[in-house]
Amino acid sequence: MRKTLESELTKITDDFLQMTSLVREQVQLASEGLLKQDVEKAQEAITTDKRVDELELEIENTVLSVIALQQPVAGDLRFLATVLKALTDLERAGDYAAHVAEDALALAQEAPLKKYIILGEMAERLERMLDLLAKAIAERDLQAAQEILETDNDVDDLFEQITRELLTYMIEDPRTISKSLTLMRVARSYERLGDHLENIAERVFYWLTGKLDG
Amino acid sequence: MSAFREAWDEAELGLVLLREGVVYYLNPAAARMIGAEVELAEGKPPVLALRHHRLARLLQRGGAEDLKLNGRILRAWGREGRLYLRDVSQSERRRRQLEEERHELMHELRTPVAGLAGLLELLQSDMPEAERRRALELARDEAERLLRLLAGQGRESREAWLVSELAPRLAHLLPGAARLRWDTPHPISHERDRVYQILVNLVENALKYGKPPIEVRTRTKDGRLLLEVADRGAPLADYQKIFIPGKRGVHAAGVRGSGLGLALVRRIARAWGGDAYAARVGEKNVFGVVLSREVSEEEEKRAENFGVRTNEDNR
Numbered sequence: 001m002r003k004t005l006e007s008e009l010t011k012i013t014d015d016f017l018q019m020t021s022l023v024r025e026q027v028q029l030a031s032e033g034l035l036k037q038d039v040e041k042a043q044e045a046i047t048t049d050k051r052v053d054e055l056e057l058e059i060e061n062t063v064l065s066v067i068a069l070q071q072p073v074a075g076d077l078r079f080l081a082t083v084l085k086a087l088t089d090l091e092r093a094g095d096y097a098a099h100v101a102e103d104a105l106a107l108a109q110e111a112p113l114k115k116y117i118i119l120g121e122m123a124e125r126l127e128r129m130l131d132l133l134a135k136a137i138a139e140r141d142l143q144a145a146q147e148i149l150e151t152d153n154d155v156d157d158l159f160e161q162i163t164r165e166l167l168t169y170m171i172e173d174p175r176t177i178s179k180s181l182t183l184m185r186v187a188r189s190y191e192r193l194g195d196h197l198e199n200i201a202e203r204v205f206y207w208l209t210g211k212l213d214g
Numbered sequence: 215m216s217a218f219r220e221a222w223d224e225a226e227l228g229l230v231l232l233r234e235g236v237v238y239y240l241n242p243a244a245a246r247m248i249g250a251e252v253e254l255a256e257g258k259p260p261v262l263a264l265r266h267h268r269l270a271r272l273l274q275r276g277g278a279e280d281l282k283l284n285g286r287i288l289r290a291w292g293r294e295g296r297l298y299l300r301d302v303s304q305s306e307r308r309r310r311q312l313e314e315e316r317h318e319l320m321h322e323l324r325t326p327v328a329g330l331a332g333l334l335e336l337l338q339s340d341m342p343e344a345e346r347r348r349a350l351e352l353a354r355d356e357a358e359r360l361l362r363l364l365a366g367q368g369r370e371s372r373e374a375w376l377v378s379e380l381a382p383r384l385a386h387l388l389p390g391a392a393r394l395r396w397d398t399p400h401p402i403s404h405e406r407d408r409v410y411q412i413l414v415n416l417v418e419n420a421l422k423y424g425k426p427p428i429e430v431r432t433r434t435k436d437g438r439l440l441l442e443v444a445d446r447g448a449p450l451a452d453y454q455k456i457f458i459p460g461k462r463g464v465h466a467a468g469v470r471g472s473g474l475g476l477a478l479v480r481r482i483a484r485a486w487g488g489d490a491y492a493a494r495v496g497e498k499n500v501f502g503v504v505l506s507r508e509v510s511e512e513e514e515k516r517a518e519n520f521g522v523r524t525n526e527d528n529r
Contacts, residue, residue: 010262011259014259014260015261017261017262017265018261018270020265021261021265021266021268022267025267028282113451114451115455115458131249131265131283131284134265134266135265138250138255138258138265139250139254169452173449173451
């Protein structure tokens, strides 16, 4: 019984990491679509979202069936609860990456307003957060989970920074308003994406420590 | 067998081996590139061990791919349960740098070659002998400058000269440059080719994106000499980022250009210990360089004695 449970838990972890890796790829593709005006990459980010959604359902079904059939307790149950809660956040993170890709497609039709340095930095931080998330789960690394929370503060700071910058653009030259608003939506998507990853990190913290205050 | 393992433990090439659906060997180089711990990865299914679905797929199904991971660029190729990894970040960075340099060189060559073609076309038409000789002289000067540029050499100027002396060359090279207003009374001893290169880029930008009248002027500020090109174009959203290679102003949409000119101008100015700048001054967009040198009172007086030459005087 224990052996079956362990192998099921390993499979769930493997699938969850696969989903994390797919979302990371979505973020990277969407970012390249945005920064390099690469339409193909942006479209690939949107297509990948379907696979993320499918995986969410698959993992959810596996988790529920393990809970029903194996009756896990203590740490194992905490892990499954963590995955179940984190799935929704991870799926939403993928949605936000797809939103960025959609905006990148629209922005690719015209000359860029500026070199999107801050947005590039936000995407890099998010990729880092997803790498840390994979590490935290694969290696049960509490420090990695903690680092995700800290990196999200950077994402929030960058969001503030770009919001101020875009406002200045709009005030100085009203012709940039439409593009600036789209860019602001991109920044907002990144910021929300970061928040979902932060939620997952808090759940991982709970799984590893049994405490809810991450 | 342990000798093989030891050898792979020391190798710089990353290696991951798969057996019965789990990773059973991961060498330290691979662990470093992926950001994993060898002990924690071994015995785990591919994604759990490698944390990346593409790497896992290459390990299981084979194929080759370049991936961006943990701030590195990894070249990964796999077959029959084996995955090899090489960190190519450094060579990729070098490749990108070379690509950038190639673009810069193309940018630097395009305008003078177009100018030469124009001069040659002019020489095919009927024209007075004096003008023919002048056009030939300009074409030769331009070709020599290109050769110097390609050889990476500059022509040192020991004697002081006035920036407005470049007006005829510029007027032949860039249509529209004949209508520039020159106010450059300060003699300089900077390399002529480099100053010309700065002016070609600044004036070409002003002609493309700005509005007349376009002025070329020298002035002193805080004891330093400035060389500026000013035009009456619309204000730019950002006067700093236009100096980043590949970055163009908001008004550049629909106008051909590579976004390298100002970056080159800045590079030349910095090589002299100065810098390039851009600013909105009243109704004008001003693009200029600080030429790094102190201007003594004596030189100020010399400037007055040199007198102001205008484009008209140089024709």
